[in-house]
Amino acid sequence: MAHHLVVGAGLIGRPVAERLAARGDTVTVATRSGTAVAGATSLVLDAADPAAFSRAAAAATTIFLCTNPPYPEWAAQWPPIFSAAIAAASSSGAGIISMGNLYPYGSPAGAMTEHTAETTTEKKGLIRKACWDAMRAAHDRGEIRAVEVRASDYFGPGSAGTAHLGESFFRAVLASKTAHVVGRPELMHSWSYLPDIATTLIAAADFTGDWGRVWHVPSSAHSRDAIADELNAHFHSTGKVSGYPQWLLRGLGTVNPMMREVWASSYQFTVPFLIDSAETERELGVTASLWDEALFATADSYRPDPRRD
Template identity: 40%
Template structure:
């Protein structure tokens, strides 16, 4: 059986590990804590340790980068981790498949495709663009085989945590209270990417050499405004549909003075104050992938949070 190494056990890392496990693959999940789903090998190590990561990747068909350092530590944590991942891919021959977001495009005025310029003005977007440039250079020089999957905000079954549809939104909505979001226009069209679709895309890109040497957008259904989502989620949960509380911009800035994580949202505020739409036609056409219908994904998202709420009671 083929070996696949996954760095990170968040929502996507866990979903990818389970998908590969269920396909009969050998899966090794690497995290600082040694966490991961049942039925896979779990290893506790620092992904920035290049020698250790290389040793753990030897013999693997694919190395998946599903890591996600704390928001406010990207500038210090991402460079050594990214270098270690690329170095491991170069030394072992494993295909490096990286999960990325849309920060690299910066503010946009039209739906984003893979040809949209990487014109990020913020630090986090520039960091991710540098990582991709380094990977692409290694690929073009014949030192590594790489590809990247770019997704919008996560939703679906799994610990999406600080997503706009995560910790700050669902528990209050399910309790019949006003859900709140950190920032945004409640009626602006916004793309949401379903976590199981991300896992399926990562695995597809790893297995198809046509995917290597370029980035792809994860198949994502039509954009849906936050106000619509709140109403649909409340109906699915059987609770009153309360008005969403939007944190004023001045309050966001004030909170950021004391909370580093909150402070980082200022850079990506544009994603929720205007239409933010992902075009994933390229991956859908190339690999025969289709996004999960939004309503189906939202039902799974609500069900996950209901189970989590019951377990915490």
């Protein structure tokens, strides 16, 4: 029986663990606080501690790295977490699946594929690029088996209020108010549905072909203006979307570390930002959920009464 170590129990780690347990696999979920997840064993773990990480992974066949530090802490936390994960995969022989994002690619000139050059100059993108480079190098040396699954901005029931297509966006539009967003809301942007992210992570773990590569979560591309229009038509609301001026984001960043990082990566919303997952879909057999079903399920999760017409 497969034994999986899932590091992180947030919006991605929890459903991954629950699905693995539901299919009969043995699952251990490791977090700083020992978060309980149905069907899994809970473990308290500092993921930056290589000895503790290696002990946690000793019996694992697969490690899912699904933790995500706050933006301002990426520089301090990500490198030691990846180093510890590499050490744990090496000592245990477990395959490792890293949950990643599109930041390493930088500002795109077109749709980003699994083989797009990683040309970022932004700090967070450089951090994630360096971490994956280290993991892939360990794979190429034959020390571990590793892949990275990359998603665009996520959405789904329960998505955080800080998400670009999260609680604050849906509640504003559904209340016929204005959703204030980063960047230009008329531009096309790819959105990754949380259940599809979990599906792709598990499919990547089950893949019997070559590892040491990047997979892309199948996603759907829509402008936020179009999303608001679709929500208004379905829920009889009259919400609108307005983009924060870039100068305002930059100004807020001078006094707020989180807003400084939001501004630094706001380029993702000033140009069309599209993900191409054709190769992943072909090789892993995964597809994006139907857009309308995913969007309305997410919106329903934020309505006072989901049963209301």
